[in-house]
Amino acid sequence: MSSAKAIAERQPDGQDEISSKGLAIYERELKSVLEPSLNGQFVSIHIASGEYAAAARARAAIQAIQRRMADGPLVTTRIGSEPECGLVTHQRPRTK
Numbered sequence: 001m002s003s004a005k006a007i008a009e010r011q012p013d014g015q016d017e018i019s020s021k022g023l024a025i026y027e028r029e030l031k032s033v034l035e036p037s038l039n040g041q042f043v044s045i046h047i048a049s050g051e052y053a054a055a056a057r058a059r060a061a062i063q064a065i066q067r068r069m070a071d072g073p074l075v076t077t078r079i080g081s082e083p084e085c086g087l088v089t090h091q092r093p094r095t096k
Contacts, residue, residue, distance in 0.1 A: 021047050022075020034079045044076040054079065 022045045030052060034043060043054045044061035046069045053064035058076050065074060 018047060018073045019075055022073075023077065025050055025052075025075075026077060039080045041079050042076055043079050044074050046072055046074055048072045 025045050025047070026043065029050060030043060030045070034041075034054060038054050041054050041056050042058040042061040043052050044058070044065045045052045046065055049069060049072075051065060051069055053061050053068070055061040055064060058078075062074060062076055
């Protein structure tokens, strides 16, 4: 069983769908932009908009996209020829 499939099976309802959407955005729109120059780094993708941020560490990529996007689910994965899985996180709406 692939690691992505194993992780999807352990995720609560809805998260596997979000993860699939994020990985589809990566494959369709970002792979050719990010690879191979950023291989080994992380990308965090805002699902609703397709906006993304890349950084050497997952936490830094997540924080960078959170500064630009108000709320909504994010998928974060390692950049490379075979992304292992999509880590799903949810942003809370910003408070004023």
